[in-house]
Amino acid sequence: MAKKELIAVVDVGSSKIVALIGEIAADGQVTLLGVGETASSGIKKGAIVDIDGTVKAIKTSLEKAEQIVGYGLTSAVVSFTSPSLISLNNKSVVAVTNLEREITSEDVNRVLNATKIVPIPPDKKIIKAIPRFYTVDGFAGVVDPVGMTGSRLEAETHIIAVAQSTFANLQKVASKAGLNVLEFIPAILASAEVVLYPAEKELGCLLIDIGAGTMDLAIYSEGSLFFTGAIPVGDQYITNDLAIGLRTPIAVAEKIKIEAGTALASLVQNDEYLEVENVGGTEKQKVSKQMVAAIIEARVREMLELALKEIRSSGFTGLLPGGVIITGGGAMLPGIKEVAQEIFDLPVRIGVPEGLSNLPVNLINPRYASAIGALVLAAKQYREEPEESSGIDFLSGIFQKIKAFFSELF
Numbered sequence: 029m030a031k032k033e034l035i036a037v038v039d040v041g042s043s044k045i046v047a048l049i050g051e052i053a054a055d056g057q058v059t060l061l062g063v064g065e066t067a068s069s070g071i072k073k074g075a076i077v078d079i080d081g082t083v084k085a086i087k088t089s090l091e092k093a094e095q096i097v098g099y100g101l102t103s104a105v106v107s108f109t110s111p112s113l114i115s116l117n118n119k120s121v122v123a124v125t126n127l128e129r130e131i132t133s134e135d136v137n138r139v140l141n142a143t144k145i146v147p148i149p150p151d152k153k154i155i156k157a158i159p160r161f162y163t164v165d166g167f168a169g170v171v172d173p174v175g176m177t178g179s180r181l182e183a184e185t186h187i188i189a190v191a192q193s194t195f196a197n198l199q200k201v202a203s204k205a206g207l208n209v210l211e212f213i214p215a216i217l218a219s220a221e222v223v224l225y226p227a228e229k230e231l232g233c234l235l236i237d238i239g240a241g242t243m244d245l246a247i248y249s250e251g252s253l254f255f256t257g258a259i260p261v262g263d264q265y266i267t268n269d270l271a272i273g274l275r276t277p278i279a280v281a282e283k284i285k286i287e288a289g290t291a292l293a294s295l296v297q298n299d300e301y302l303e304v305e306n307v308g309g310t311e312k313q314k315v316s317k318q319m320v321a322a323i324i325e326a327r328v329r330e331m332l333e334l335a336l337k338e339i340r341s342s343g344f345t346g347l348l349p350g351g352v353i354i355t356g357g358g359a360m361l362p363g364i365k366e367v368a369q370e371i372f373d374l375p376v377r378i379g380v381p382e383g384l385s386n387l388p389v390n391l392i393n394p395r396y397a398s399a400i401g402a403l404v405l406a407a408k409q410y411r412e413e414p415e416e417s418s419g420i421d422f423l424s425g426i427f428q429k430i431k432a433f434f435s436e437l438f
Contacts, residue, residue: 034061035406036093036104037346038086038310039209039215039399042071042241042262043357045082046399047089049097050384050407058407060384063391064092073260074109074242076197078229079204086205105206107402108198109215109242111260112191117160118146121182131164131173145190153195155212157190160252170252186253189212211406216256216399221408223355223379223394224248232352234372235379236335237398238358240264245335247344255342259334263358266327273323276304276317276391284320285361291328292363293321321363330366351375357395399413 031418036059049062066088072080094100120142124135144157162170163182173181174266195212219237229248237244241262247255264290271281289301298318350376354364359378368376381400391400406412 032098034097034101035403036090036101036103037087037399037402037406038104038106038202039218040071040082040086040201041215041239041398042074042109042264043239044068044395045085045089047086047093048399049093049099049101050403052161052407053208056275056408058384058403059384060388060391060403062093062096063388064089064094064096066092068240070201072241072256073262074239075194076201078182079197081199082201086201086207086413087404090205090207102209103210104343105211105213105402105406106181106198106202106207106209107213107215107218107398109237109239109244109258109398110190111242112260113188113216113244113256113258114148114152114190114336115186115256116146116148117184117186117254118143118183119184120145120331121180121402123183124179129177129179130240131176131181133174133177133431136174136183139181139183140185144181144187148187148189151188151192153192154187154189155195156186156217158186158188158253160184160254162205162251188216188256189393203415204240206289206314213402214244215398216246216258217253217356218399218405219244219379219381219397220246220248220253221381221401221405223353223397223401226251228350228353231350232346232348234335234352234374235346236332236352236354236356238263238354238356239248239329239398240357243331243335243358244356245338247339247342248346248350249344249346254344255339257338257342259331259338261331261334263356264326265331266358266361268325270320271409273380274304274320275307275313277307277366280305285324285370288317289324290321290362291325291367293318293325295363311398324361325363325367328361328367329371331358332368336371344433351377352363353377353379353393355381355397359394365383393426 033052036049045068047064047137050058066085070078123141164178230251232249235246239262243259245257265283296317303312304315365376381397383404
């Protein structure tokens with residue numbers, strides 16, 4: 029059997045858990061081989077509330093993907109969301125020690141490590157430290173200072189942290205599912221990898237990933253990440269509002285949202301109606317689509333206004349000419365683009381994942397942005413041909429390279 033270099037990712041969300049397995053070429057390009065998806069019954073509002081239920085869902089998703097590929101997996105990159113996610117930017121400076129004043133990788137490591145010495149709440153844990161830019165002897169905006177000449181090296185790093193309990197529970201469910209986790213990646217970073225264009229990041233843009241239980245945010249400015257955050261309100265809240273407003277079961281409300289929902293009531297004619305079963309399932313009532321749209325629009329406006337408030341309090345004072353990009357399952361609501369344009373007063377587009385040439389049509393969908401992004405982000409680090417290894421085990425080689433890459437961020 030031909031040797032295969034494989035990578036697996038597990039995207040842990042509030043409504044679904046998706047497992048993807050890809051084969052990585054020597055140039056770092058990844059080909060999707062297997063997909064597994066399971067309803068996420070153990071997570072609510074981005075928080076794990078049922079350990080065993082989450083473990084079962086992870087195992088089921090992986091098994092589905094493994095059956096397609098024909099290999100058993102024990103290692104994976106895990107993407108996740110959490111309402112406890114916070115971020116900050118921190119600067120530090122070091123003197124260049126080289127006698128010839130040529131900046132080395134050791135100097136870069138020293139200044140990056142210094143930026144991670146920052147006070148955070150005791151209940152938080154730093155999970156990412158991403159360099160934003162470097163400054164050499166007062167000249168800012170340097171992307172890679174190695175090899176440059178200077179006596180003073182400064183770096184600004186974007187630091188992301190989550191609740192200690194969140195991280196501990198993620199580790200616990202992964203361990204119980206039999207996974208060796210190579211890295212935990214915030215889902216918003218994964219989505220950004222396959223949804224945003226370089227020009228948007230350079231100009232300045234806002235990414236909103238509307239999941240079932242949370243709404244994740246990211247601001248990019250001058251090509252680098254400035255802010256990440258999360259709000260504990262998501263697409264599931266729209267479903268709940270419909271269930272309450274129409275007095276119908278959650279499952280029925282979800283179906284109505286998907287099949288007949290819109291975030292803009294003005295798109296619906298006054299004479300359009302639906303037959304909706306009541307909570308007991310014994311009777312059906314006639315409900316106008318206008319009423320359904322009004323319920324959805326009210327919640328969508330509230331969610332986007334919360335996002336706007338969060339952005340205004342983030343400390344970002346620049347402009348966002350790159351506009352607003354909305355992705356995630358909530359991005360699929362008709363009319364949400366128009367509502368967002370009104371609230372943010374910026375250009376808005378719906379972000380669809382790109383970056384894999386062989387994606388099935390059903391995965392070219394905003395709801396899979398974080399899963400696909402996690403796969404591309406992990407595989408992107410592969411640069412050299414790995415050592416000869418078994419395609420079944422694949423516990424060294426590619427995984428060790430990816431693990432080493434991520435370790436450099438800390």
